[in-house]
Amino acid sequence: MKLDSMYQDVILDHYKNPHGRGLRDGDAEVHHVNPTCGDEITLRVRLDGDTIEDVSYEGQGCSISQASASVLNELLVGKELAEARRIQETFLHLMQSKGKAEPDDAMEEVLEDAIAFAGVSKYPARVKCALLSWMAWKDATAQALGETAGGKTA
Amino acid sequence: MTQLPGLLDTEAIRKDFPILDRVVHDGKKLVYLDNAATSQKPRQVLDVLNDYYERSNANVHRGVHMLAEEATELYEGARDKVAAFINAPSRDEVIFTKNASESLNLVANMLGWADEPYRVDQDTEIVITEMEHHSNIVPWQLLSQRTGAKLKWFGLTEDGRLDLSEIEQVITEKTKVVSFVLVSNILGTVNPVEAIVRRAQDVGALVVIDASQAAPHMLLDVQALQADFVAFTGHKMCGPTGIGVLWGRQELLEDLPPFLGGGEMIETVSMHSSTYAPAPHKFEAGTPPIAQAVGLGAAVDYLTAIGMDNITRHEHALTHYAVGRLLEVPDLRIIGPTTAEERGATISFTLGDIHPHDVGQVLDEQGIAVRVGHHCARPVCLRYGIPATTRASFYLYSTPAEVDALVEGLEHVRNFFG
Numbered sequence: 001m002k003l004d005s006m007y008q009d010v011i012l013d014h015y016k017n018p019h020g021r022g023l024r025d026g027d028a029e030v031h032h033v034n035p036t037c038g039d040e041i042t043l044r045v046r047l048d049g050d051t052i053e054d055v056s057y058e059g060q061g062c063s064i065s066q067a068s069a070s071v072l073n074e075l076l077v078g079k080e081l082a083e084a085r086r087i088q089e090t091f092l093h094l095m096q097s098k099g100k101a102e103p104d105d106a107m108e109e110v111l112e113d114a115i116a117f118a119g120v121s122k123y124p125a126r127v128k129c130a131l132l133s134w135m136a137w138k139d140a141t142a143q144a145l146g147e148t149a150g151g152k153t154a
Numbered sequence: 155m156t157q158l159p160g161l162l163d164t165e166a167i168r169k170d171f172p173i174l175d176r177v178v179h180d181g182k183k184l185v186y187l188d189n190a191a192t193s194q195k196p197r198q199v200l201d202v203l204n205d206y207y208e209r210s211n212a213n214v215h216r217g218v219h220m221l222a223e224e225a226t227e228l229y230e231g232a233r234d235k236v237a238a239f240i241n242a243p244s245r246d247e248v249i250f251t252k253n254a255s256e257s258l259n260l261v262a263n264m265l266g267w268a269d270e271p272y273r274v275d276q277d278t279e280i281v282i283t284e285m286e287h288h289s290n291i292v293p294w295q296l297l298s299q300r301t302g303a304k305l306k307w308f309g310l311t312e313d314g315r316l317d318l319s320e321i322e323q324v325i326t327e328k329t330k331v332v333s334f335v336l337v338s339n340i341l342g343t344v345n346p347v348e349a350i351v352r353r354a355q356d357v358g359a360l361v362v363i364d365a366s367q368a369a370p371h372m373l374l375d376v377q378a379l380q381a382d383f384v385a386f387t388g389h390k391m392c393g394p395t396g397i398g399v400l401w402g403r404q405e406l407l408e409d410l411p412p413f414l415g416g417g418e419m420i421e422t423v424s425m426h427s428s429t430y431a432p433a434p435h436k437f438e439a440g441t442p443p444i445a446q447a448v449g450l451g452a453a454v455d456y457l458t459a460i461g462m463d464n465i466t467r468h469e470h471a472l473t474h475y476a477v478g479r480l481l482e483v484p485d486l487r488i489i490g491p492t493t494a495e496e497r498g499a500t501i502s503f504t505l506g507d508i509h510p511h512d513v514g515q516v517l518d519e520q521g522i523a524v525r526v527g528h529h530c531a532r533p534v535c536l537r538y539g540i541p542a543t544t545r546a547s548f549y550l551y552s553t554p555a556e557v558d559a560l561v562e563g564l565e566h567v568r569n570f571f572g
Binding site: 006007012036037038039040060061062063064065066123126129 | 509510511512515526527528532535541542570571
């Protein structure tokens with residue numbers, strides 16, 4: 001069944017057993033919503049210099065949006081900001097590929113579990129679900145660094 | 155096949171809707187259960203649209219050439235058809251808009267700019283309900299913010315009905331306008347018009363009814379409703395998109411000021427000032443959606459030939475069957491009335507902890523089209539403490555077999571995420 005390409009086991013695992021869920025102390029907090037469907041996330045970022053010390057979150061939504069937040073937490077916590085941005089940009093590129101990006105070893109090395117979302121990019125209505133937490137993270141990080149007033153909707 | 159009393163001959167009706175023969179996702183038969191979002195269009199409407207563009211296309215109300223006269227006749231003929239369809243006392247009370255949202259915004263703006271006795275200002279109140287579509291919330295929020303009028307609303311009961319227990323505190327002497335939905339687009343509830351209208355009339359408030367989910371499914375008689383304005387849209391009732399209707403009582407349309415200015419709505423124009431054409435043209439600035447109005451006229455003909463009472467009976471039987479079958483699905487909770495009484499053929503539900511997005515996606519893979527989300531009625535989701543619902547909505551061509559397909563599809567969803 002084609003759906004299996006979207007609902008990879010990795011995604012369902014993250015959905016059922018999310019990593020790092022719950023709100024903890026942070027340097028900035030944002031709340032993003034997906035207005036077309038009501039997915040919501042509140043996300044906090046805590047930085048230690050250039051290192052991401054924690055990304056904590058609380059939200060509600062579909063398996064794709066919730067699993068994506070879990071994968072984000074697993075991937076980004078402990079990373080340097082430059083590396084995290086590279087992961088975020090690679091993930092964004094994959095999700096905007098409309099199913100045309102061919103995930104290769106190099107991409108898989110950067111994205112790890114997030115590569116499982118490749119199939120989601122074929123479903124335009126669901127791309128926003130997958131990107132919700134990543135856009136929230138980008139916004140929260142910018143705020144933590146004092147780059148923007150932020151608080152926008154994805 | 156399941157036989158229910160009151161069903162229409164769907165086998166014959168479905169032949170009028172070519173799209174219902176579509177197969178999707180590698181050979182799955184389309185099961186279209188998203189009629190509250192938009193209905194499909196019968197060949198009779200598509201043919202009229204095509205004929206209009208192929209034979210009669212011209213701008214209306216101007217020019218003396220033959221096509222212009224034909225186009226005008228077709229456009230104004232559609233107004234006659236709609237007027238008859240809703241039992242309007244006069245055809246001049248039927249204003250064409252682009253959709254129900256525009257119709258409701260038009261009323262809100264008429265009242266915002268009106269003189270006494272209609273004027274909405276800081277000493278007055280506006281009343282809506284918690285089950286409104288965003289299109290009957292936001293225009294009133296805007297009016298409230300711009301005028302200082304207080305916005306109030308009726309809450310909902312646990313079983314998805316309006317809580318009218320404090321109607322005398324909600325609708326008061328200060329109330330200038332009461333605007334409410336006749337049939338909820340998310341709960342399916344059919345609201346008790348008479349009780350609300352009676353109270354509104356007692357305090358001299360105007361009544362606006364959003365009939366978007368009623369006009370496609372039941373006999374709509376604006377005189378029996380006793381409202382002052384009734385809004386609905388064409389595309390949910392077999393017509394094209396881009397055409398809506400606002401019906402208003404003639405004396406109100408004469409008294410209230412125009413909202414959009416432009417061509418068509420004027421009598422004379424000088425550089426200093428203008429005078430306006432009488433209603434309905436006063437409220438139809440610019441070139442109107444001509445083909446769309448003509449298409450709506452054809453939709454009205456189509457529905458009338460089948461009979462609105464017959465459509466209501468069909469949907470009632472189907473709703474009764476669907477509610478019963480859905481309640482057999484483990485962990486399924488209907489958001490809205492759990493019987494077919496005083497409810498339309500729109501059924502929202504949650505399925506355990508499975509998010510409606512995921513429900514809709516797995517159903518889609520089986521060819522079943524439903525709507526998921528908050529259905530532009532987010533306050534209803536907040537009221538019932540849920541992020542979203544899955545919504546199945548039926549129409550005159552829906553069948554018991556499609557209800558069965560939905561129920562089987564939901565079993566599949568449960569297994570997939572189980």
